[in-house]
Amino acid sequence: MNVTELFGIALPILQAPMAGVQGSALAIAVSEAGGLGALPCAMLGPDAIRTELAAIRAATSRPFNVNFFCHTAPVPDAAREAAWRAALAPCYAELGIDAAAIPAGAGRRPFDAEAAEVLEAFRPPVVSFHFGLPPPELLARVRAWGAKVLSSATTVDEARWLEAHGVDAVIAQGVEAGGHRGMFLTEDLTTQVGTFALLPQIVRAVRVPVIAAGGIADAAGVAAALSLGAVAAQVGTSFLLCPEATTSAPHRAALASDAARHTALTNVFTGRPARGIVNRVIREVGPISAVAPAFPLATAAITPLRAAAERRGSGDFSPLWSGQNASGCRAVPAGQLTRMLAGTP
Amino acid sequence: MNVTELFGIALPILQAPMAGVQGSALAIAVSEAGGLGALPCAMLGPDAIRTELAAIRAATSRPFNVNFFCHTAPVPDAAREAAWRAALAPCYAELGIDAAAIPAGAGRRPFDAEAAEVLEAFRPPVVSFHFGLPPPELLARVRAWGAKVLSSATTVDEARWLEAHGVDAVIAQGVEAGGHRGMFLTEDLTTQVGTFALLPQIVRAVRVPVIAAGGIADAAGVAAALSLGAVAAQVGTSFLLCPEATTSAPHRAALASDAARHTALTNVFTGRPARGIVNRVIREVGPISAVAPAFPLATAAITPLRAAAERRGSGDFSPLWSGQNASGCRAVPAGQLTRMLAGTP
Numbered sequence: 001m002n003v004t005e006l007f008g009i010a011l012p013i014l015q016a017p018m019a020g021v022q023g024s025a026l027a028i029a030v031s032e033a034g035g036l037g038a039l040p041c042a043m044l045g046p047d048a049i050r051t052e053l054a055a056i057r058a059a060t061s062r063p064f065n066v067n068f069f070c071h072t073a074p075v076p077d078a079a080r081e082a083a084w085r086a087a088l089a090p091c092y093a094e095l096g097i098d099a100a101a102i103p104a105g106a107g108r109r110p111f112d113a114e115a116a117e118v119l120e121a122f123r124p125p126v127v128s129f130h131f132g133l134p135p136p137e138l139l140a141r142v143r144a145w146g147a148k149v150l151s152s153a154t155t156v157d158e159a160r161w162l163e164a165h166g167v168d169a170v171i172a173q174g175v176e177a178g179g180h181r182g183m184f185l186t187e188d189l190t191t192q193v194g195t196f197a198l199l200p201q202i203v204r205a206v207r208v209p210v211i212a213a214g215g216i217a218d219a220a221g222v223a224a225a226l227s228l229g230a231v232a233a234q235v236g237t238s239f240l241l242c243p244e245a246t247t248s249a250p251h252r253a254a255l256a257s258d259a260a261r262h263t264a265l266t267n268v269f270t271g272r273p274a275r276g277i278v279n280r281v282i283r284e285v286g287p288i289s290a291v292a293p294a295f296p297l298a299t300a301a302i303t304p305l306r307a308a309a310e311r312r313g314s315g316d317f318s319p320l321w322s323g324q325n326a327s328g329c330r331a332v333p334a335g336q337l338t339r340m341l342a343g344t345p
Numbered sequence: 346m347n348v349t350e351l352f353g354i355a356l357p358i359l360q361a362p363m364a365g366v367q368g369s370a371l372a373i374a375v376s377e378a379g380g381l382g383a384l385p386c387a388m389l390g391p392d393a394i395r396t397e398l399a400a401i402r403a404a405t406s407r408p409f410n411v412n413f414f415c416h417t418a419p420v421p422d423a424a425r426e427a428a429w430r431a432a433l434a435p436c437y438a439e440l441g442i443d444a445a446a447i448p449a450g451a452g453r454r455p456f457d458a459e460a461a462e463v464l465e466a467f468r469p470p471v472v473s474f475h476f477g478l479p480p481p482e483l484l485a486r487v488r489a490w491g492a493k494v495l496s497s498a499t500t501v502d503e504a505r506w507l508e509a510h511g512v513d514a515v516i517a518q519g520v521e522a523g524g525h526r527g528m529f530l531t532e533d534l535t536t537q538v539g540t541f542a543l544l545p546q547i548v549r550a551v552r553v554p555v556i557a558a559g560g561i562a563d564a565a566g567v568a569a570a571l572s573l574g575a576v577a578a579q580v581g582t583s584f585l586l587c588p589e590a591t592t593s594a595p596h597r598a599a600l601a602s603d604a605a606r607h608t609a610l611t612n613v614f615t616g617r618p619a620r621g622i623v624n625r626v627i628r629e630v631g632p633i634s635a636v637a638p639a640f641p642l643a644t645a646a647i648t649p650l651r652a653a654a655e656r657r658g659s660g661d662f663s664p665l666w667s668g669q670n671a672s673g674c675r676a677v678p679a680g681q682l683t684r685m686l687a688g689t690p
Contacts, residue, residue, distance in 0.1 A: 155606070156606055174539055174541060175520070175539055176538060176539040176541050176542040190607070190608070190609040190610075190623065190632060191607060193521060193560075193608075193669040193670075194519055194520055194521040194539030194540055194541065194559065194560050194669060195539055195540075195541040195560075196519060196521050196539065196540040196541055196559060196560030196561060196566060196569070196570075196669075196670065197521040197559075197560035197562075197668065197669035197670035198669075200562070200563070200565060200566065200670065200672060201606070201670060201672050204672065214539065214541060214542075215538075215539050215540075215541030215542035216541060217542075217545070218545070220545060220572055220573050220574065221541060221545065221573065223572050224541070224569035224570075224572045224573050225541075225569075227565055227568050227569045227572060228565050228566065228569050229565065261500070261501055261546070262535070262536055263535070263538075264535035265535075278535065287535060323542065324538040324539060324541075324542035324543075325538075325541065325542035325545065325546060327545060327546050327549065
């Protein structure tokens with residue numbers, strides 16, 4: 001099955017949903033160019049989702065993807081939160097932040113009934129999930145309007161689990177990928193493998209179509225992924241310098257510099273391993289902190305540090321999400337980049 | 346420059362040198378089939394190297410590669426050795442080994458004047474190194490008979506360093522690769538990236554030809570590597586079930602099972618990070634041990650455990666070297682596998 005049959009799109013390019021650095025504008029540009037644009041909803045409330053979906057519907061009649069996290073909300077742990085804030089205490093002192101005044105909070109919400117209700121009004125043609133799948137009753141609501149359902153697998157076991165639970169396609173997320181690892185059957189980072197190893201093993205293990213993600217940055221990368229059996233490539237990092245992305249100035253500067261050649265999987269920004277460019281906070285309290293609260297609770301204590309540093313033009317405390325291959329980043333319109341990735345400029 | 350111009354071989358397949366699991370027989374079979382066979386010399390003394398080279402010269406007139414490690418021999422550290430043996434003490438007790446009777450030792454020697462002298466008698470057409478390059482006077486001796494010189498890069502910086510020091514081609518070793526990481530300008534494992542990310546960035550960074558390694562297991566993988574700009578693929582793991590390999594029975598069994606889907610970078614076998622299938626000793630004292638002595642000194646204390654376990658048919662303490670993609674392992678003659686990898690069966 002090719003991407004036209006699967007999603008009704010012309011080019012084998014999925015734009016990776018990237019919460020915090022893009023909204024509807026990037027999704028629209030990619031979909032209009034013939035790829036599958038994506039709206040990341042993990043950091044949006046129901047009203048914001050509604051506004052963004054209305055914007056997409058107003059701007060394009062092409063297929064698009066809406067993406068949700070589907071983690072189980074954790075039980076807050078006061079001792080761990082205290083240990084985490086203690087680890088960050090020298091940074092609070094340096095930036096003049098009153099740690100006692102920082103509210104606790106989640107930062108990212110899982111897919112829930114409220115979100116499903118918003119989606120029902122818009123009936124998006126593709127819905128993708130990260131960290132597995134939502135509970136069956138919620139998934140059934142998404143299927144009710146005929147949406148194609150995707151989710152990420154970081155191991156062969158996860159790919160088989162997703163197929164058994166009815167996804168229409170599996171995203172094979174190699175360890176090169178930027179942002180959060182989609183891992184959901186294991187927390188062991190040694191299970192996470194490169195795209196060259198993961199993709200062909202998943203292609204062989206499941207019957208549903210497989211989309212390749214991780215380290216794919218240009219047309220040669222897309223071609224290589226297709227030759228390894230993928231029906232399409234999902235590309236994220238390469239879009240981060242496009243004018244339609246909302247990537248911050250420090251993040252853009254890091255991506256365009258040699259700093260982007262050194263990324264790490266880190267849990268310091270959210271509590272779950274995610275890949276970003278190595279910066280001060282990763283070096284000083286990470287990359288993997290044993291005291292970072294469970295996802296997404298680690299976020300709250302970092303947020304004021306990030307805000308204070310960004311006010312000074314610094315990305316020292318920001319998640320500078322990036323995959324291991326930022327060499328395809330181009331400050332060109334996303335539609336043009338989509339066509340370049342597909343080799344049809 | 347293609348592989349025929351570079352090495353005088355017909356197929357874009359380099360057999361990865363794999364010390365401990367193969368000798369001249371595998372190298373001969375691959376070279377006779379049109380690829381570039383390799384003799385790993387890291388665990389061989391001068392006499393053994395001479396014997397193996399004589400065997401190769403007697404069996405084939407085709408080009409082949411001899412491979413050496415070129416680490417700096419470490420200064421033994423008695424406290425660390427003691428801590429390492431203490432970490433292994435429960436295992437010694439269980440297997441009835443007298444820890445006091447275990448000799449210290451290196452296990453692997455770097456390329457030296459004695460090895461150069463042996464090579465001078467045989468003038469092998471290709472000499473490859475791991476962990477950088479040997480000192481200039483030794484490298485000059487290798488160049489004197491016109492050998493092509495290769496070495497592995499695990500980062501863009503390492504590739505540029507190797508080019509500046511005169512290699513004829515760079516092996517881009519993605520993190521998927523089995524065995525020892527070739528890293529030599531850094532010890533930070535977060536710098537190690539997947540083949541999809543590493544290969545195109547190195548291709549862009551250097552002018553010499555680039556050979557792709559890591560996660561390449563079959564003809565589709567080779568084709569993908571070539572489409573990312575490599576002139577050839579170096580394949581190791583896929584050859585480990587060939588009859589010409591000397592892979593042990595427990596190692597063969599692990600490679601042929603689902604266990605091979607879970608590998609880790611571990612320093613417990615030698616002191617340097619190397620990728621192998623996760624087994625008991627990796628789980629219990631690794632994967633990365635802070636007390637493992639510097640490479641290659643960690644080997645001595647593990648060796649009697651390995652021997653005792655293997656006598657019982659167990660691979661619990663053996664290095665079960667494997668890349669992240671063992672799906673291409675086939676118990677077929679290595680010449681046939683070489684042609685399969687090249688897509689010319």
